[in-house]
Structures are given as structure tokens and as C-alpha cells.
Amino acid sequence: MPRYFFDIASEHAIRDEDGEDLPDSEAARDMAIRIAAELLPVHSRQLAQTGRVAITVRDEQGATVHELECRLTTRTQPV
Template sequence: MPRFFFDISSDRAIRDDEGEDLADTETARDVAIRIAAELLPVHTRQLAQTGRVAIIVRDENGEIIHELECRLTTRSPGAGRH
């Protein structure tokens, strides 16, 4: 089974040096989505400050195969209207 690594990027980078053995790249994508769902409540302060939290999935060769990015954008009501 191939090994995949899940790095977290927000106000600082957290590199996954352990990884996880998974069946394929689609399963790795599903795991990245689950990780993002678990991390967003924990990283709300970083998301508010940086506007971004990302999960970067690497394969055994270090190649990026998926990047899941969550962004926070705020708009004021009526902004952009004249």
C-alpha cells in the first residue's frame, strides 16, 4: 500500500513526517477532507488571521497530489455598491 503524508499550512507549516498507508490517491483525498473538517474548529484563530488553512497531500516521492484549501473571506453588506 502506498504511503501518503498530510502537511498543514496556516500561519505556520506543519510537516507530516509519519504519513499513513492508504489504498489510493482518492482515499488520500477523502482523508484530507476529514482532516480539514477536524482542524477547522481548532484553527479558527489562524483562519481569521491568515484567511487560509490548507492540507497538502504528498505521496511517497514527495510529490504533491492534492491540496485542499479553506479560505475565509468577509464582505460588508453593501460593499462595492455605489
């Protein structure tokens, strides 16, 4: 079973050194979405400050197979 790595770019870059054995690239994409759903509440302050939290999925050779980016855009309306 192939191994995929999930690097997180938020306030600090976190490189996944352990990875996860998953059946295929689509399962890795689904895992990245689940990780993002768990991270958003934890990184909400960072998201509000920078407007971005990203997860890059790498395969065993180090090639990027998926990129997931969560963005927050806020607009203040004039009073």
C-alpha cells in the same frame, strides 16, 4: 499499500513526517477532507486572520497529489 503525507499550512507550516498507509490517491483526498474538517474549529482564529488553511497531500516520492485549501472571506457592510 502506498503511504501519503499530509502537510498543513496555517499559522505555522507542519510537515507530516509519519504519513498514513492508504489504498489509493482518492482515499488520501478523502482523508485530507476529514483532516480539514477537524482542523477548522481548532484553527478558526488563524483562518479569520489570514483567511486560509491548506493541506498538501504528498506521496512516498514527495510528489504533491492533492491540495486542499479552506478560505474564509468576510465583508463588512457599511452602516
